Amino acid sequence: MTEQVSQIVIAVDGPAAAGKGTLSRLLASHYRLSHLDTGLTYRATAKALLDRGLPLDDEDMAAEIARTLDLGRLDRSVLSAHEIGEAASKVAVMPKVRRALVEAQRVFAATPPGSVLDGRDIGTVVCPNALIKFYVTASPEVRARRRHDEITANGGSADLDGILADIIKRDARDAERADSPLRPASDAHLLDTTKMSIETAFEAARILVDAALEH
Ligand code: DC
Numbered sequence: 001m002t003e004q005v006s007q008i009v010i011a012v013d014g015p016a017a018a019g020k021g022t023l024s025r026l027l028a029s030h031y032r033l034s035h036l037d038t039g040l041t042y043r044a045t046a047k048a049l050l051d052r053g054l055p056l057d058d059e060d061m062a063a064e065i066a067r068t069l070d071l072g073r074l075d076r077s078v079l080s081a082h083e084i085g086e087a088a089s090k091v092a093v094m095p096k097v098r099r100a101l102v103e104a105q106r107v108f109a110a111t112p113p114g115s116v117l118d119g120r121d122i123g124t125v126v127c128p129n130a131l132i133k134f135y136v137t138a139s140p141e142v143r144a145r146r147r148h149d150e151i152t153a154n155g156g157s158a159d160l161d162g163i164l165a166d167i168i169k170r171d172a173r174d175a176e177r178a179d180s181p182l183r184p185a186s187d188a189h190l191l192d193t194t195k196m197s198i199e200t201a202f203e204a205a206r207i208l209v210d211a212a213l214e215h
Contacts, residue, residue, distance in 0.1 A: 008033065008114035009129075010209060011122035014136035015171050015182060016085065017143035019193045019201060023136055024118040026202045027209065031116075036071065036108050038119035038126070039088065041101045043079040044069055046087035056090045063096035071104055082151070082158075082166070089170050092120075093177040102126050102180075120174055123185030132212040134205055135184035138194040140167050 010027055014020045021037055028035035048065045049056055056062075091097055098121075105126050109115050117126060123133035138146075144164035151158040174182040184190060189208055191201045 007110060007112055008131050009109050009127045010116040011127050011130035011133040012116060012118040012136060013120055013122050013134070013182070013184065013188065015143065015174065016167055017147040018136045018138045019198045020118045020136040022198045023134070023201055023205060024116045027205060028116040030206060031209065033113060034111070034115045036105060036115060036117045037076070038101070038105050038117055038122065040074040040076060040079050041069060041071065041105065042088035042092045043084045044074055045097060045101070046091040047079060047084050049091065050087060056087055059094045059096050062091055062094060063100050066097045066100035069104060071108055082163070086166060086170065089173050093173070093179065095179045098179055120182040121180040123188050124183065125180045128185070132209055133185050133188040134191055135188040136191045136193060136201065138192060140164060140171065142194050143167055
């Protein structure tokens, strides 16, 4: 796979519920770039397997689904369920699935007017030549609390301890897998949102992007 990117790309990586999605949407809107939440591509692949009653470790079937995924039809409202995130993290360990999805993500990144991609391996694997890279993190407790509040604000019920346990398990699975593990690129800017609002993180990121655009 060759990297096809020649447009402006902002890479945003980090663990679950760190705020990278919100930060990416704010950046995309400010710089008039398109935005791809690459987690949705793994979620859509996992959901298709679940819907067909297939096991989550059927690599060939999962890769076939990944190859035919329409990135224009990823519906966050259908894919955002906590259980689908868990299933996506399992599907994401399979190299054939990653190859297919990374290919599609690179095509998206190379499409004008440029883009913000968020995920786990954008700065390290998908777009190593991105204009600028961010790694957004926060303590597991703060991330669990944010996810909990998001679910209850939408009228759902959520168990804080259960969410925290899942977040810790998911961090380990994402960071310990052999293919494209979750880790900051060596040239990523770290944004720890444990004690920082997403708006403050956006301001910090905006100043860094403006500086990168001037060079
Ligand atoms: O960001 P998210 O919670 O929607 O991601 C769901 C899972 O998908 C995550 O636990 C790991 C996987 N993922 C990945 O491996 N690589 C990405 N670029 C994005 C997500």
